[in-house]
Amino acid sequence: MMNVQDIRKQFPILHQEVNGKPLVYLDSAATSQKPTQVIDAVERYYKEINSNVHRGVHTLGTHATDAYEGAREKVREFIHASSTEEVIFTRGTTTALNMVASSYGRANLQEGDEVVITPMEHHSNIIPWQQVVKATGATLKYIPLQPDGTIALEDVEATVTANTKIVSVMQVSNVLGTINPIKEIAAIAHQHGAVMVVDGAQSTPHMTIDVQDLDCDFFAFSGHKMCGPTGIGVLYGKKKLLENMEPFEFGGEMIDFVGLYDSTWKELPWKFEGGTPIIAGAVGLGAAIDFLNEVGMDNIQQHESHLAKYAMEQLSTIDGVSIYGPENRAGVVTFNSDDVHPHDVATVLDTEGIAVRAGHHCAQPLMKWLEVTATARASFYLYNTEEDVDTFVAGLRKAKEFFGHVF
Amino acid sequence: MSFNNLDQLYRQVIMDHYKNPRNKGELEEGDLKINMNNPTCGDAIQLQLKVDDGKISDAKFIGEGCSISLASASMMTQSVKGLEVDQALKLSGIFSDMMQGKEYDEEDFDLGDIEALQGVSKFPARIKCATLSWKAMEKGFKEQDEA
Numbered sequence: 136m137m138n139v140q141d142i143r144k145q146f147p148i149l150h151q152e153v154n155g156k157p158l159v160y161l162d163s164a165a166t167s168q169k170p171t172q173v174i175d176a177v178e179r180y181y182k183e184i185n186s187n188v189h190r191g192v193h194t195l196g197t198h199a200t201d202a203y204e205g206a207r208e209k210v211r212e213f214i215h216a217s218s219t220e221e222v223i224f225t226r227g228t229t230t231a232l233n234m235v236a237s238s239y240g241r242a243n244l245q246e247g248d249e250v251v252i253t254p255m256e257h258h259s260n261i262i263p264w265q266q267v268v269k270a271t272g273a274t275l276k277y278i279p280l281q282p283d284g285t286i287a288l289e290d291v292e293a294t295v296t297a298n299t300k301i302v303s304v305m306q307v308s309n310v311l312g313t314i315n316p317i318k319e320i321a322a323i324a325h326q327h328g329a330v331m332v333v334d335g336a337q338s339t340p341h342m343t344i345d346v347q348d349l350d351c352d353f354f355a356f357s358g359h360k361m362c363g364p365t366g367i368g369v370l371y372g373k374k375k376l377l378e379n380m381e382p383f384e385f386g387g388e389m390i391d392f393v394g395l396y397d398s399t400w401k402e403l404p405w406k407f408e409g410g411t412p413i414i415a416g417a418v419g420l421g422a423a424i425d426f427l428n429e430v431g432m433d434n435i436q437q438h439e440s441h442l443a444k445y446a447m448e449q450l451s452t453i454d455g456v457s458i459y460g461p462e463n464r465a466g467v468v469t470f471n472s473d474d475v476h477p478h479d480v481a482t483v484l485d486t487e488g489i490a491v492r493a494g495h496h497c498a499q500p501l502m503k504w505l506e507v508t509a510t511a512r513a514s515f516y517l518y519n520t521e522e523d524v525d526t527f528v529a530g531l532r533k534a535k536e537f538f539g540h541v542f
Numbered sequence: 543m544s545f546n547n548l549d550q551l552y553r554q555v556i557m558d559h560y561k562n563p564r565n566k567g568e569l570e571e572g573d574l575k576i577n578m579n580n581p582t583c584g585d586a587i588q589l590q591l592k593v594d595d596g597k598i599s600d601a602k603f604i605g606e607g608c609s610i611s612l613a614s615a616s617m618m619t620q621s622v623k624g625l626e627v628d629q630a631l632k633l634s635g636i637f638s639d640m641m642q643g644k645e646y647d648e649e650d651f652d653l654g655d656i657e658a659l660q661g662v663s664k665f666p667a668r669i670k671c672a673t674l675s676w677k678a679m680e681k682g683f684k685e686q687d688e689a
Contacts, residue, residue: 154547478583478608479552482668486547494583502584508606509584537548538609 137434143518145170145426156488159523164309164337164467164514165492166359169423173362176422180415187411189388203414206421207404213424214354215345216371220403223377224417227368228336229259231355232303234370234383234407235332236263239353240301242381246272249299251329253278253286253315254504255308258497260334264303273300280504284311284460291323299329306338310496310512311460312443312467314338318349325350330376336360340427340516341465342436346371358416363423367416370407377403384409435517439466442515442524449528453535459505466515469496472531475538477511483534489527551665552609555658560609565602565619572600574686578678580670585611589619589678598622598630603675610659610668615675617655627683634676641669 143149146168151158160168180202186195188203207219216222225231240263244250250264254277268275278294281287286304295302302324306317321331330352335344340361346354353376358367372380382389382400389409391399400406427435446468450456455473472480481493492512495502502508513527572590579586587605591598601619605612618637622630629650637656639646643663662672 476608478585478610478668478671482551482665483548485667499584508586537552 137430137438137517139438139518139520142170142430143520145172146518147171147174149518153488153490154486156486159487159489159526161513161515161519161523161527162490162492163340163360163516163519164512166365167340167362167516168518169362169364169419170426172426173364173419173422177364177415177419180418185415188414189405199414202418202421203412206417206424209421209424210369213344213428214339214369214371215347217347218374221371221374221377223370223372223404223407224412225355225368225370226366226413227357227359228334228355229368231353231368231370232259232332232334233263235303235353235355235372236267238380238383238407239330239376240264240267241271244268244271244273244300247298248273249276249296250274250301250303251276251278251295251299251324252303253305254280254500255284255286255311255313255498256303256305256500257309257334257336258499259336260303260305260332261500264301278304283462284308284313286313286315286320288316288319288323291320295323295327295329297327299324299327301332302329303332303334305334305336307341307465307467308460308501309337309467309514310469310498310501310510312464312469313461314342314463314465317351321350321352337465337467341432341439343432352376358420358423361420361423362426364416364419367413367420369420374403377407380407382406382409386410388412430517436465438517439515439519440464442466442519442521443468445521446513446515446524446527449524450531453528453532455535456531459510466519467512468514469510469512471507471510472535475534477509479538480511480531480534483537484527484530487526487530487533489530491527550661551668553658553661555655556609556613559613559616559655563603563612563616565616565623566604567602568604569600569602572602574682576678576682576685578674578681580607580611580674582670583608585671585674587611587615587675587678589615589675589682591622591679591682593627596628597626598624607674608668608671610662610671611674614659614672617659618675618679621651621654621656622679631680631683634680637676638673641672 148168184198186199188200207222210222211219324331332353333351335356339356352373354371359365386409389406443466457471459469477493569590573593574591576589585607589603592600603615636646
């Protein structure tokens with residue numbers, strides 16, 4: 136079992152008052168807080184080893200390269216990829232998904248082809264596909280959702296056809312908390328000759344990821360949602376696919392030979408890392424992975440699923456609160472209160488020191504599916520406690536009481 | 543339970559406009575129809591204005607949003623009705639200053655209920671809610687000018 140109080144000690148930001156109340160941070164699905172270990176690793180990088188990578192003959196250049204490539208190895212192990220050639224550092228999930236859509240999508244889609252996604256996707260797993268189908272004449276199709284916000288494999292079977300070239304689905308919903316059956320969806324995609332792309336932004340921070348077991352072709356995630364710095368993320372891709380893809384950005388770092396009219400590219404993974412890479416970010420992500428491994432991903436998942444269950448139980452004791460999404464879920468609880476708009480809920484909670492998200496959560500098609508314009512969301516991570524949930528539920532009661540005077 | 547902090551933001555008059563919005567609905571014959579969203583939160587309003595001889599003769603709105611954005615739209619339509627277009631735009635500028643916590647010149651106007659929104663400036667995350675309907679009006683007149 137993990138000791139949450141010990142974990143909390145390692146997150147300096149949690150020990151402060153906001154609006155005169157102890158901070159209760161319930162917005163980790165937007166971005167997680169960072170432990171001292173990660174903050175120190177980034178600081179140490181800048182204080183002791185900062186240099187550009189893959190070029191200097193000098194000692195610091197070697198140290199920086201070792202730190203950067205060492206982080207790549209940590210990522211490889213963390214997601215169980217077979218080789219670091221398959222681990223590309225990017226700015227985040229959005230960039231990673233855009234790389235797949237632009238580099239793989241544009242080269243492999245034509246009129247008559249289909250890209251299949253779901254209505255629960257984050258905008259970053261919708262818009263890149265909208266753009267690539269517009270450019271190629273392919274069609275965008277949606278797997279319908281079950282009433283509880285899950286995906287039924289029969290619906291995947293019914294949507295994916297011989298014309299489908301790409302299936303792209305989020306592993307965990309940032310709104311509903313749904314954990315999607317990626318391995319099974321990937322198998323269906325492969326039966327039809329399509330590649331499987333996974334948005335792992337909300338899963339990688341919270342559960343064990345094994346890209347080989349999932350048998351996905353591409354997998355994208357962000358460092359900042361998993362205790363790492365902002366500005367660093369990863370695109371995993373199967374080697375045989377990456378080898379045949381054109382680079383996404385052209386310039387320094389990614390070249391083999393440059394002539395006046397033509398150039399050749401470095402081998403994997405560097406051909407996809409044009410420009411000076413996000414070295415400090417990668418080092419910070421490596422430290423975050425060490426931290427998460429010490430706690431144990433299975434412990435983290437268990438803890439969060441307990442908190443989500445507890446929060447849903449507590450919320451259901453308040454009249455007029457609707458909770459969206461399935462019973463079994465990751466640590467995300469999205470809700471609405473009959474008589475208080477989610478912004479007003481978030482403002483009232485904020486005056487109590489409680490940080491939640493209100494709005495459409497970058498999932499406007501899903502809001503439409505839920506037939507709401509906005510919702511409020513509490514999301515949990517390894518540093519949250521049952522007391523956090525209690526404070527949050529008391530804050531929501533207060534919001535209802537306050538607005539109850541009005542209506 | 544104390545609601546002190548909240549009372550600064552959610553003044554009684556704001557809650558009254560939220561509960562009983564003035565000018566909610568659609569104009570039979572409007573001159574300007576402007577849709578405005580707050581893309582970060584999903585709030586959406588449609589503002590309709592009728593202009594006769596450079597004067598706003600009627601204003602109505604429909605929309606979905608939080609207490610602040612809907613109360614503000616209600617107050618805005620109330621206060622610009624009867625104003626010359628350039629006066630309404632000037633008032634919009636004053637409102638914008640008020641929201642940013644700047645000094646504002648109120649000499650030419652009776653701000654009336656609008657003044658109750660002053661507290662919003664202390665809640666930076668909510669300023670965009672309060673300015674949504676005003677921005678819609680500005681957009682409407684700007685597009686009319688360009689047409």
